Amino acid sequence: MHCRSAFREERLDVLHGLMTAHPLATLITAGSNGLEANLMPFTLHAGGEHGILRAHLARGHSQLDALQGGAEALIVFQGPECYVTPAWYPSKAEHGKVVPTWNFAMVQARGKPVILDDATWVRAQIEELTNNHEGQRASPWKVADAPDDFIAAQLKALVGIEIPIRSIEGKWKVSQNRLPADRQGVIDGLRSEQVCPSMLATMEAR
Template identity: 40%
Template sequence: MYVPAHFDEPSADVMHAFIKHHPLGIVFTHGRDRLDANHLPFELAADQGPWGTLHAHVARNNPLWMNVQNADEVLVVFRAEEAYISPNWYPSKREHHKQVPTWNYKVVHAHGRILVRDDERYVRGLVARLTRTHEAAEPEPWKMTDGPRDYIESMLKAIVGVEIQITRLVGKFKLSQNKEANDISGAANALGERGHTALSLSMHEVAQRKGPGT
């Protein structure tokens, strides 16, 4: 991924937090017969390995786990808010007209090596943790013991675990950092008016850090 210096996010902690808040990743694999992409919700274990480890599961019928070999290189892409940016949103455009359209977004690329975990204990533990995490905000959180035991057992047998040991993290937060603070704020305001609240807030934070007159 091409990452100009002003869009680079170098902090592992920031990228780990990003993954935890946006856990649905696209995992790209280059298996025995083809290039493939799958959309999976991941659990990040930030303390496992120098860059962390990703855990997920796939349907047993999914060819992903059969088309890769342990230690194959893979790429997982995590993406958050994104939106088109009009030149008309920059106050300076009205002064010199030297602005063009662009697209702002936040992404993290996790490069790593895959390990297939086709064992019931791994899958059961992973599903239990994912369930606790994503059910936590529910008034009556669902738990695995809510289902009949034979039904849960059959569901667990129908999935296979995958573990990805991260070898490199690359973060690109494209938030108009190459613009002046008043232009960033102008674009952020326009995004907020159009419902892109999260991206608008991120850009306002950038504008505040740059300060007036930059």
């Protein structure tokens, strides 16, 4: 990943925080059919130096062959992002030498996938994924709410993926390369125009 030093994020807790908050990631593999990329929700677990990613997919999924091949996969987690207008920079009024840009935060993780053909494992992963998102609701839905035979049939059509993270990189491009006044101008612009509250929170936290 191309990343200037000003934008590099290396704190594992911060990287994991983005991955947990934005679990729908792009899984990228290279196999006999070439490069393939698909969106997939992941759960993050402790283990190894950088953590372990888990997910599930259909047995007939076109990416399964590449995952079974043992080649390293790339998983891209996209966090907050927003367009930045030059109108927010005080320096625009001073000299006009400004252009639009895009602020964003992202994490790239790499590791070799392991396929798990185990209905008990897959159910546990699905239950964790479900509970993570249903837990915020007043009346959370649970996997056990569905009929047992229905869930059993669904599980037969799925396999699990476990990816021990070999390497992990983070890029937080949140106007660190601008003068302090311009960076504050972006924060003020996001707040006053009430756009992209997640990016506003990200910038205010750094």
